[in-house]
Every structure is written in structure tokens, then in C-alpha cells.
Amino acid sequence: MAKQQTKGICRLCHQHVGKAAMKKHVLECTSKHDAGKPTKPAFLMRAEFPYDKRFWLTFTVDASTTLNSIDGFLRGAWLECCGHMSEFSIGGKTRKLKDILEAGIVFGYEYDFGSTTEVLLTVLEEHEVAFGKRSVRLLSINEPIEALCRVCGKPATQICTECYDAQEVEMFCKTHTKTHVKQQHDNEDYMMAVIINSPRTGVCGYDGPGPEAWDS
Secondary structure, X not given: OOOOOOEEEEOOOOOEEEHHHHHHHHHHHHHHHOOOOXXXXXXXXXXXXXXXXXXXXXXXXXXOOEHHHHHHHHHHHHHOOOOOOEEEOOEOOOOEHHHHOOOOOEEEEEEOOOOOEEEXXXXXEEEEEXXXXXXXXXXXXXXXXXXXXXXXXXXXXXXXXXOOOOOOXXXXXXXXXXXXXXXXXXXXXXXXXXXXXXXOXXXXXXXXXXXXXXXX
């Protein structure tokens, strides 16, 4: 896959901001957005797909909660398909974040120990923010990555999960999806999946986040 970086979309003001500049932007944006509201100590974090860092998002998490909160957030926003197991590289999910995290720490997360999706997590900053019903707030996510049909180069809408591999991603426009299914899969289209803005696209049974996944 290509290595170029995308911009991200701020969930608070909807501006499109570069990946490197997003930390400063969301810190300023949350400060304005939360003015006058009760705040809590929190960690501003970035999650990214280590094998294609065009997939990334930033979020803030209540420092008094545990790794379980981050696990639930990543599942809902990016990964959950079949209730697979997951783990962090820094220990058990019940550990309090304020006891194990500080600005600058980088650690790993894995979802599904069969068709594994790895996530790299970076603690960008410690700050104060307001929280609603949830202990995690999504602040930004990468712009949808351009996906092109491998046959004609037009925008792709489907990915073949059966033919998928890391070197040759089989993505097709509507017309060539039909051609691929006919020629390679005897007109059976159960292996075709909609392209979603997630590193989990085309893996296992992933079909995207639920409507409530990114609510604060």
C-alpha cells in the first residue's frame, strides 16, 4: 500500500487538518468547546495502523478509567466484527490509565488472534477535558482513503476478502466487481465486502462501526 499520509477531520469543528498538526488543533478545539464545563484529567491519544499509517484517529480518554475503555472504543470505532479476543502490550485491561500512561508512551494493541489487526497507540498529551456519558471521546479521524479499482482505476466500492492479501489488494468498482465475481467466484458474491474507512476492511466479518460507536 502507498505510504502517503492523509489529513484528518476534526469531530468538533469539522476542519480538515494534517496528521502532524492535529494534536495542536484538537487541544485548542477541545479547550474552546469545553469552556465552562466540568473537566477531568485525561490522555490525548492517537491510534494508527502500523502497516498503513494513513489510517489514524485521535481520541481522549479519562485518566481514571482503565485499558478496558480503550479496548471498547477501538472495537466500536474501528475493529469489532465477531467478538474476538484482544490484548495490549502493556498489560491487563483492568489497569488504571493514570498508573501506567504518561505523555510520549507508545504501545501496541491486537484485535483477533487469528486474522489479527494491530494498532499502534501513542500518548500525545495529558490535558483536561469534559466527558459525557462515556469515558472516551473521538476527536478526529483520517479522511477516507482513496480506493481505486485495480482494473480501470475508477473509485472502488468493494473489496474481495477471499483474494485479499497485503501485497495485492483486490478492490473493484461496481462494474468490475460483477466481472470479478463472475470470472473468479462462479457468480457467488458472499466474499465481497464494502470498503470502509478502517484498517479492518476486508478482514473476517467486519462490516463497519455501529451508529453509536463514535458518540461522546
